[in-house]
Amino acid sequence: MRPLLGLLGVLVVLGTLSSVVRTLVIPRPSRSSFTRVVSGALYIPFQAVADRCRSVERKDKVLAPAAPLSLLLTLVLWLAAFMLGYALLEAAVSDLDAKAAIGEAGSSLFTLGFLSSHRSALTAVDFCAAATGPIVIALQIGYLPSLYAAYASREAEVTLLQSRAGSPPWGPEILARYAQAELLDSLQGLFGNWERWAAQVNESHTTYPVLILFRSARSSRNWLVSLLAVLDAGALQLAFNPSSPQTQVRMALRAGFVCLRDLAEVRGIGYNADPSPEDPLDLSYEDFLAGVARMRQQGFPMERTPEQAWPDFRGWRVNYEALAYLLAHHIDAVPAAWSGPRRTPSVMITPTTPQNRRPAAH
Template sequence: MLRVLLGIAGAVIVLGIFFSVLGTLVIPRLTRSSFTRVVQRTVHRPFQWMADLTHSAEVKDRLLAPVAPLAILITLISWLAFFLLGYALLEAAVSRLGVRAALTEAGSSLFTLGFASGNRASLNAIDFCAAATGPIVIGLQVGYLPALYAAYQRRETEVTLLESRAGSPPWGPEILARYAQVQLLDDLTELFRGWERWSAGLSESHTTYPILIQFRSTKAVRNWLIALLSVMDAAALRLAFNPSQPKAEVRMALRAGFVCLRDIADSRGIAYDHDPHPDDPLQLTYQEFLQGVARMTEQGYPMERTPQEAWPHFRGWRVNYEGLVYRLAWDIDAVPAPWSGPRRTPVVIRTPLTPIDRRPVT
């Protein structure tokens, strides 16, 4: 009876970890692996605890930056450790090997060291399976990393390019203000078209590889979520203030943005209203809205509606994504920025929230 129980436990562990590896590294779609989530949360908690003790955005970013890469490494080690345990239980179930001998037998095969060898045919079969498992898991992980970092680089390229257009950290009204300042408002269509495609790519990559959500930018003032929020806010402002301007690309960028956020929310089990009413309340206040409008007016952005007239239209668009952005920004401790909601702890950032170009006095 003991051998049967050991065999069942070993088979459950091996099959469970096998499906975790398959779902994480092989299947190109969102699959929920409880094992992977538990490992990643366990790695994340002590770093988040330390980050919550600081009030500096730069220090917080440095503390959280290694979490995602470390979680990948710990996940690989955990997979191998549980495969070792599972195969050792199977070895003990089909033989009279003790715990130590079973672990030695399984480890010798799993890591292809070959220093231990059983004489029974049943042991040889398990040894062959273990010997195949080790290289396969490591090989899949090696192939997984280039795809992961390629998606990260594609994401960060656009986030970095946006810095000169949206400030640091990015802000929706700053995009329209800077385009108006350099008289490039006609090029906004190209910006929104590019970010529609970027949002689609982000949705695909960050649901297939959820760990990418935790990967941080190379600078504390950059963040993929805040960049997306700034573009969506700029699109909502464009639609609210300029109803006579072309709308197709602006609407598509907004739609792609909040569909992307909803896909990510689904992957993380975050609840949201699938059909919010345009009159639903916002956390963004009207006074904060007027501060953004003032920045746009300062740089000569043309407005066909007054702020009072534009506010209901802007609110009707923002209600589709504000709650999701605020929740995700809280979860990943994104860099604080205007119109991006609260964080876990109040923080201080060195760069201005609303950058103003300093021109030489003539």
């Protein structure tokens, strides 16, 4: 039995070490089955409770702690797995029973030392365990600032978009508000910012996939819905005004749907990598006309009619619509306009129309 215990102990220690390195050390997308299972298992009860909530605010409040708690649980289970693995190794190289082996492994792993042995075989295992515990805890401590810095960077641009697109954001509302405020000349800057934002989110959220489940500070804000709104605004701008500057808008659209594809791969969500511009949309033409009416109401200039613009808009949206809808369903994002269905029937929330008030001239 001792060789079998030793082999099992080595497998547990090396498997847990692999999970730690993949999650905390390697600066690139590297999926860990351990962390994925822990996060998924913890999320199930939270999602089950959220599915029974009637209001968006209450559902968001239920789901908000799930992702942060998964980080804490992952650290605890990593240490527990290491303790089990080293206990198996302790038992394999000695005549210790299960209780004594776990006690000595825990004593070494947490550097307490109250059960350390003078036997050379056990001492070697104790040294390895004593080095493992502080290293794993230190890596986790260093991991959290990077994680929350990426979260803060993501949310800053999402919060800025609230005044430009309402809450929750909506593509036509972005163009309508820019037209209302006579800021159409600054649209290129908006798309330039969101091109960089999409690249940063792609990098951080594929490296640290748990960030995908981190929710915004307010239930009406969501990073995915914000990205979808910016992409829709870009597609509408290109479809209605083909003579306007296009480079920055096209780059933002490209960065946006590449970001969505990479995040879908990290979450194991399948998608069509080469959609046809002629593929149908889930967004209906009637909903498209409702968005166009909102833009026209605020004086957004249009070189084309809705009938002329629809094929081009559809050709752009087909690149990201299905992915955005799947991810929005997956993370149970706020049910915003043009963002697809959710896990439970929800009332679509549209931005409140702002009053066009200006200071009186003196």
